[in-house]
Amino acid sequence: MLSALHPLPKLIVCLVWLAASIAVFDPRFQAGIIALAALTLIFIERRSPLLVLALMVPFALFGFGFLTTATLFREESDFATRMAAETPFGSPAFSAGIVLFLRAIACGMVSAVFVLTTEPGRFIKALMANWRLSPRIGYALFSALHLVPDLASEAQQIRLARAMKKGRAPRRIPGPLETASLVVPLLAFAIRRANRAAIAMEARGLGAGPARTIVGAPRSGRAEAFFVVAAFAILAMLFIATSGVRRAW
Template identity: 55%
Template sequence: MLKAFHPLPKLALCLAWIAGSLLIFQLWFQVTLFCAASALLLLDARIPPRRLLVLMIPFVLFGFGFFTTSVLFRAESGFAVQMAQEQGGTPAVAPGLVLFFRVLACGMTSAVFALTTDPGQFVRALMQHLRLPAAMGFALMQAMHMVPDLRGEMLQLRMARAIRLGRPLRRIPTPAEAVALAIPLLAYAIRRATRAALAFEARGLHPNRKRSQLPQPPITRSDWVLLSVGSLLLLAMTAMPLITAT
């Protein structure tokens, strides 16, 4: 379902949920958003649980300070207390715990978009619907293809180096090996950049010039339905504290 969702409505919906997470200082909202995003990645995007746990590590480390200060040491940082006061946090819930789950909720929501969206389709949608300049769009696509290609080139260089030295390939390169690979990788990047520049020139990527576009998938009725359902759920969860208070 998410992979068939048009990139632009999906981006708008994910940004709306992230904005809701940043504005609503409630533990139940952060936990609900985190669990919902994780469930979508597991059940809809078919992300393996192990990979999902590895994906959470940077966000856990980022918010771990708030968690340990609030839960383990029973103290609160001045930043967490100020955030709770400014955003209407309840004194019954530790502000650091809310900030910890906020980091996880925003991280998993961004992962939902990143792991279920084809980068090329997203850039082409930006060019067609939001009038992204063609030069910028093709530069983004070149950068997105450059990173995995650079990784593959580095692996080939390491394999060739291991064969020449007659030793098995190490899982993690040593500092000496990393320094030895710097110049070949730099030369490879320069060659790729030169080819990209020639391709840009051949495509005629000049500003203020009319260009034809390959047919792209339009925003369908199902996309609008998913966007509406997600927006209504966000509005309902936002209004729930007001309803319970009255």
């Protein structure tokens, strides 16, 4: 399970995969990254295929904008023409648009793999323990992680209180007017929480000195080393299989 791995080696691997998906101008390579990311979530992390498809939708819409822009409002360059001539998609503009479309989905799926397999608390502790993240920033991030679900809970309590006052059941999805009316009380709630967090940070002595003990910080081992080597090997094989050796020859 990728969720049990140390977050920082996983972050490095995902950043390298993102850089590769941006640097390689080949639709087969982008499609291979999308397929590998989807298979990882479905078969290793046991995520629903419908969830994986739903994750692709916003990135596909974003990539569709690149596709239409490259096809309808293009200004061809020598690089785009040369690279697109090596792809099997007709005109250079359409070929470049397909690559950009798949690239958006590939980058999104690699990011989704990291987000869905990484617990935010472990990630922040790893940054503090291994990459010298400031305790002030780390505690502020912890406070933000707890604030987001508390805001949703507070909004639901406000809606229930208003519904009880009016003597009717609350709507399942709040309308625009009801949503706008929640802004001010939720802002006041967030300000109160921010003041408490600031007092707690001072009470914890986060500015007292650099030496600090971090409880429950993740540790790396052989599993992380195997994961990094395997991920880079798969990326290299994918590059060779889709574009590298074939183009070099």
